[in-house]
Amino acid sequence: MDPELIAKIKANPQYNELVRKRSSFARILTVMMLLIYFGFVLLVAFNKPLLATPLAGGVTTIGIPLGVFVIVSAFILTGIYVRRANGEFDNMTKEIIEKVKK
Numbered sequence: 001m002d003p004e005l006i007a008k009i010k011a012n013p014q015y016n017e018l019v020r021k022r023s024s025f026a027r028i029l030t031v032m033m034l035l036i037y038f039g040f041v042l043l044v045a046f047n048k049p050l051l052a053t054p055l056a057g058g059v060t061t062i063g064i065p066l067g068v069f070v071i072v073s074a075f076i077l078t079g080i081y082v083r084r085a086n087g088e089f090d091n092m093t094k095e096i097i098e099k100v101k102k
Contacts, residue, residue, distance in 0.1 A: 008100045018092045025084065030075045040070045 010016050043051055043066070051063030 005100065009096060012096050012100060014092060014096050014099070018089065018096065021092075022085075022089055026081065029081055033074060033077055034072055036073050040066060 026044070044063075051066065053059060053062045054060065055062060
């Protein structure tokens with residue numbers, strides 16, 4: 001890209017807003033995933049009896065659905081980010097490029 005065009009984009013106030021929104025949204029989702037993941041790891045480390053508790057008197061324990069939840073939550077949080085990135089963030093990017101190229 002042209003260095004002059006890059007400078008114009010960075011000087012645009014909408015660009016700073018886009019970077020701020022995208023970064024804060026990514027941080028929120030990252031913290032959520034870390035809490036889910038490390039919460040599960042801490043349960044494994046410090047409360048094994050809880051995770052070993054059978055569900056409805058069967059063979060499956062509480063730990064299995066919680067482990068599945070950790071994996072599924074990663075996909076869900078990724079999907080949430082992709083949806084917003086493909087919608088709001090891409091629209092903001094297009095607006096910035098159109099304004100700068102004029």
